[in-house]
Each structure stands twice: as structure tokens, then as C-alpha cells.
Amino acid sequence: MKRTILFSVITLLILSTSCAPTTQITATWKSEEAKSGYNSIYIAALTEDLQIRQNVEHEFASRLQNRNVSTTKSIDNLTPDFFDSGEPSKDKILEAIKSTSSEAIMTITLIDIEEEERYIPGGQVGPVFAPMGRFGYYGNFGGYFNHWYGAGWNQGYFTTDKKYFMETNLYDASTLELLWSAQSKTLNPSDIDSFSKEYVDAIKKELRKEGLVN
Known part of the structure; x- marks a missing residue:
């Protein structure tokens, strides 16, 4: 009975840890001039990586559409041929x-990446109650050695954590004044798709919390 309860508790802890979001909002700011419920937003991921730009902008457009917000993605509006004649002026982009x-312009920028190496300690693993006697692995030195060397001792190792710091700004499309800003931290994203979903989900929650989208 005790083992069943312990196993259930451990399972819940593992599930809660594995499902925990890796993106956290670290700071926000909102202007007094910001209004409630923007209905149309221009989305611009400011990166030269086309795949990241496409994924993040598409994810924002999809999530905001669910909140009845019409969106325009910069990757559709400012297509590669827009830059064929050289770097366009700010006025041309505006x-x-x-x-x-669009009523507002949202910009998404990667502002920093930090790498931190940490040590994962090892230790003994294996059954708590080990068989003893002639027929267990205690019966001879070879069996005992093979068991604990091959399966019973887990050596520690080093791993590197990567932290991605993003800044998301919302501007008024008419005045170009900053309306809202958020900084976020993402830890060890597994791939672009999962990063985009977690990041956009965290930002969308803050936008709704502040009343900027319905």
C-alpha cells in the first residue's frame, strides 16, 4: 500500500514537472494611453532567420484569430522581393x-542568449532489496561486480542550460508610441515549434490579462 502511494506521488511530480512551461514573463509595462481590445494587429518578428520569423508570426496570427483579432504578418506584407532594390527606408516600411x-504593431525581438553549465550528480541506483546468497549476484565476485558496475552506479555529468530572453512590444499604428512591453525568458526550448507555441501562449495570456485583446 505504501509503495503504491509513493509511486503515485512520484508519478504526479514527474508529470507536473514535465508539463511545466519553460517560458516565463519576467517584466511588463503598460502605457496609460493603451486602449482596451485591439481588433487588428500587425505582427513583426525582427529576425533574419526566416524559419523562426515564419513560425512565431504564424503562431501569433493563429492564436489571436481565436480571440477575434485580425492580423497581418510581416512575412506576408514585407516579402523578400520588397528588399530587392536594397534596404528600404523607414518611411517605406511604415x-x-x-x-x-492595423490598429497596433507588435514587434518580437531576441535580446540575449545565456548559457550556463551545471553538474548533474550521479549515485547508486537499483533495487532497494537485493537478492543474497549463492543464487543472487552476491554469490560470487564477478556477479556482484558486474551488477553494481554495469547498472548500480550512475556517474554524474555536465549539461548546458540555454536561456533565451525575448522582448515583445506593442505600438500604436497611428502615433507609433509604445503602448505595452513585455520581457520573457525561455529555458532550453526543444525545437522551434514548441518554443513558438509556449512563447506565444505566455504573451497572449499577458495581453488578455492587460485587456489589450479580448
Whole structure:
């Protein structure tokens, strides 16, 4: 009975840890000029990596559409051929953004990456109650050695944690004034897809909390 209860507790702890979000909002700021319930937002992930830009902007567009917010993705509005004639001026970019009639502009930027090495200690593993006597692995030195050397001792190792720090800003499309800003930290994202979903989910919750989207 005690073993069953212990196993259940351990299982719950593992599940709760594995399901815990890796993205955390670390700071937010909101202007007094910000209004409630923006209905149209222009989304711009400011990165040269087209895959990250596409994934993040698509995830934002999909999630905000569920909140009845129309969106325009920069990857659709500012296509690669937009830059064929060289680096466009700020006025030309703003003209392209304003042509979408968006109420607000959201920018997503990676501001820093930190790497931290940490040591994972090892230790003995294996059954608590070991068989003894002639027919257990205690019966001879070879069996005893093979058991504990091969399965019973787990040596420690080093691993590197990666922390990605993002900044998300919301601007008024008419005045270009900053309305809202959030900084977030993502720990060890497994891939671009999972990172995009967790990051966008965390930001969307803050936008709803602040009343910026319905």
C-alpha cells in the first residue's frame, strides 16, 4: 500500500514537472494611453532567420484569430522581393504597414542568449532489496561486480542550460508610441515549434490579462 502511494506521488511530480512551461514573463509595462481590445494587429518578428520569423508570426496570427483579432504578418506584407532594390527606408516600411489599416504593431525581438553549465550528480541506483546468497549476484565476485558496475552506479555529468530572453512590444499604428512591453525568458526550448507555441501562449495570456485583446 505504501509503495503504491509513493509511486503515485512520484508519478504526479514527474508529470507536473514535465508539463511545466519553460517560458516565463519576467517584466511588463503598460502605457496609460493603451486602449482596451485591439481588433487588428500587425505582427513583426525582427529576425533574419526566416524559419523562426515564419513560425512565431504564424503562431501569433493563429492564436489571436481565436480571440477575434485580425492580423497581418510581416512575412506576408514585407516579402523578400520588397528588399530587392536594397534596404528600404523607414518611411517605406511604415507606408507598407499602414496600408494594412492595423490598429497596433507588435514587434518580437531576441535580446540575449545565456548559457550556463551545471553538474548533474550521479549515485547508486537499483533495487532497494537485493537478492543474497549463492543464487543472487552476491554469490560470487564477478556477479556482484558486474551488477553494481554495469547498472548500480550512475556517474554524474555536465549539461548546458540555454536561456533565451525575448522582448515583445506593442505600438500604436497611428502615433507609433509604445503602448505595452513585455520581457520573457525561455529555458532550453526543444525545437522551434514548441518554443513558438509556449512563447506565444505566455504573451497572449499577458495581453488578455492587460485587456489589450479580448
